[in-house]
Amino acid sequence: MRIAVAQIISSADPAANLDLVRDYTGRAKAAGAGLVVFPEATMRAFGNSLRGIAEPLDGPWATAVRDIAREHGIAVVAGMFTPGKDGRVRNTLLVTGPGVEASYDKVHLFDAFGFTESETVDAGEAPVTFEYNGTVFGLATCYDVRFPGLFTANANAGAQVTILCASWGAGPGKSEQWDLLVRARALDSTTFVVACGQADPASVGAGGAETSDTPGTAPTGIGHSAVITPLGAPLVTLGAEPELAVVDLDPAEVAQARRKLPVLANARRF
Template identity: 40%
Template sequence: MASLHVALVQHASGLESEANRRLLDQLTPAGADLVVFPEAFARDFGEAGSDVSPYAEAVDGAFATELGRVAGERGTTVVAGMFEPSADPERPFNTLVVRGGAEATYRKIHLYDSFGYRESDRLAAGPTDPVLVDVGGFTVGLMTCYDLRFPELARALVDRGAEVLVVPAAWVAGPRKVDHWRTLVRARAIENTVFVLAAGQPGPRYSGHSLVVDPLGDVLAEADDDATVITATLDRETLDTARRTNPSLANRRM
């Protein structure tokens, strides 16, 4: 496939799991090859520091099953975030599930112990193995929210062939946060010459500003902080041209 049609769903998840599952059907658009929902879409985090373990589900549970049903019905691949039981019953994984034309599971590596939060008190970190999946002939690497601040994960995914990075997020609002988000999304795209699809939850609690950025750092689509769906087309020719123009991956010496 020479191009990939993508849609990023910037919509808030609530505290009722069943209602969030219904949103998958309501919000997944037709006509996209890849649809990306935000982090923790199966059930919001709740108040800071809340125990989310009662809402953890297996990756073949109700949320992932509905995600697969919707993806199959739309003829697409869908990515969305959920909580999954880990070996520690009090600290589940923060997990991305990919269903539809491709299937994968990614457990968030870097937990948000920053800006006054302690995600590791309530969640378990996933294994450090990068996770990639093929979608329509493009190699897609999976990251979640705070992972964006760690360039070594993005580079590890690219070293394994990633051409697109998908970053579902619930990027908490606050001073400098939108600026950090936009800067980091564009940096990961530019330094790795990849497309980046960064899908966030909307304001007022989160920062919104879902982004699609191309391998030279041009913003192909951007939301504001309201609930919305943004779309873009990723062209392989754009990727190839960027890597010829800026062969930074080939020029590395370290």
């Protein structure tokens, strides 16, 4: 399967961000991709009010993404915000396209490095997998990457590919942690990891990425999206700037990796 990674920079304007989805989806389709992955917070960048733009999965923003996917005959994964409990929102990944419809609410909220996501976001409750064109995908969002159990749960549910969407906060050592974590989670789960992050606003002269170890600042992205093999090797690595990358994944490599490295089969539960 050919997959595209759309490393964009979201703004505060959901309509302008839809234009980005439309543009990059068209480019992904032209490159032969069957699925295109956008980052967390594609709908609206962090650092802006989320409550006012949150909408259900059948609302106008999600419907527009659905129409884009249908127009181009390609599956789209994009981060949005849906209504949650107690006036909060849910940090949701929308999956839509020919023959597929799914969503995942971020389970692990980013209450770390001085940022408190749980103040405005209501946590999801369960892992989500979906099948598309004969391949099973798991879903994860940003801070989830620090929790191996979600990735192994997806793999045990049949996932061959884990899609990880992020708006990774900048700060000392954070880029190195991102690179390490996405490769480690591929090894933990023996899945491909397709990790798509928000690009760094500084890369286009729009001001530096926010430093997430400064209390209260919002993580706006550092780029460095990557596609990792089930044995932890990078297939694609991006820089800081907006970019579309396309890569071919062979699910047969997952079975091969699991024969060589049967960590899922060998795992003991304590």
